Amino acid sequence: MxxxxxxxxxxxxxxxxxxxxxxxxxxxxxxxxxxxxxxxxxxxxxxxxxxxxxxxxxxxxxxxxxxxxRGGAVYLEPDLRALVIRALTPQINLLGGHGDLTDFRLPAYAFTAHEGQSIELERGVVAPGRIGLRFAVKELDGTARRRFTGSVFLNLWMDVPCAAVPLNRGDAVSPDRVTFRSENLAYTRGAIWDGKGGPWQAKRAIGVGEAILADDLAPLAAIHRGDRVTLVYRRGNVEMRTMVEALEEGGPGDTIAVRNLSSKKQVYATVRDADTVETK
Incomplete structure (x- = not known):
């Protein structure tokens, strides 16, 4: 009754x-x-x-x-919320920074059929922003009898590299032009630059205090448009050198267009260093 x-x-x-x-x-x-x-x-x-x-x-x-x-057990929304926090906290700690779970979207309740069953949160991808959750109602032997879903939002605050001064496209991103500030990675548009590598230059204009993304950077150009450099032509044992004008910028390993100063002929060559390009 x-x-x-x-x-x-x-x-x-x-x-x-x-x-x-x-x-x-x-x-x-x-x-x-x-x-x-x-x-x-x-x-x-x-x-x-x-x-x-x-x-x-x-x-x-x-x-x-x-x-x-009749029988079994009921998990109310606060119980499911506690389960999510307990399961996700170790994974969030591995991300570094300070994590905060908000905006839980969970069922109001979930039943188990008998006392031997339990509800577990299945392991999934944990990243800043909205996280999809999948729960499993399991027997003592681990067999999943049914599943249901939910979601939660992860705010993850970390110190990230930002522009200390306005950076224009092509500007060198040197240490004196970079600062660090706390940023919520849940609202970033892409992967944050890790502050390593280089030398780098900006691929787009970056405002003061704006986080620097990995895609915002390119290797610092060794040669700039208008530079006069030596073109080395090699084929077998033959090597020829002539002066050319760079028609675009590029770093070591990049292929750029150059124009022969004598014949005005345009060719493509690979940047070796700030003074030399090569072609075959």
């Missing part, structure tokens, strides 16, 4: 004795099959309460529907 105390909690100034008397009042028979949830709509719930409580039923706050089950 389902009693009032099985589905309700007292609010207000009811005495303990009065609540114990009300909690013991039967409402309707328990579901016949154990481990199978039964949904009670608001109309049926209101009717049962009026019959058993009389005028006191008008003081009850009713949900749109109620789900009950």
């Amino acid at each position: 389902v009693r009032l105390g099985d589905i309700a909690d007292p609010l207000g100034g009811l005495s303990r004795e009065r609540w114990e008397e009300l909690a013991a009042r039967p409402l309707w028979p328990a579901p016949p099959a154990p481990g199978r949830p039964l949904q009670i709509n608001r109309q049926r719930l209101e009717s049962a309460l009026k019959e058993r409580l009389g005028e006191l039923a008008a003081s009850c706050i009713l949900p749109a529907s109620l789900v009950i089950q």
Whole structure:
């Protein structure tokens, strides 16, 4: 038998004795099959309460529907939230910085069919922003009987490299032009530069205080447009040298267009250093 105390909690100034008397009042028979949830709509719930409580039923706050089950256990939303925090915290700590889980989107409840079952959060990708969650209802031997989903938002604050001065496209990104500030990686547009490597130059304009992304950087150009450099032509044992004008910028290993200063012919060559390009 389902009693009032099985589905309700007292609010207000009811005495303990009065609540114990009300909690013991039967409402309707328990579901016949154990481990199978039964949904009670608001109309049926209101009717049962009026019959058993009389005028006191008008003081009850009713949900749109109620789900009950014979046997097993129920995990309420706070229980699922605690499960998520407990499971994700070690993974968040591995990311570094300071993590904060917010905006939980979880079921209001989840049942297990019997006491031997439990609910676990399956391991997934943990990264700043919204994280998809997948729960599994498992038997003692680890067999998953069913699954359900949810999500949570991870704010991850870390010190990241930012522009200390305005950087224009092509500007060298030197240590004196970089500072660090705390940034929420959940709202960054891409992978943050790790502050290593180089020398680098900016591929786009970056404002003061703006985080520097890995895609914002390119190797610092050894040769710039308009530079006059030596073109080395090699084929077998033959080597020829001539002066050319760079028509675009590039770093070591890049292929750029150059123009012969004598013949005005344009060719493509590979940058070797700040003074030399090569072709075959």
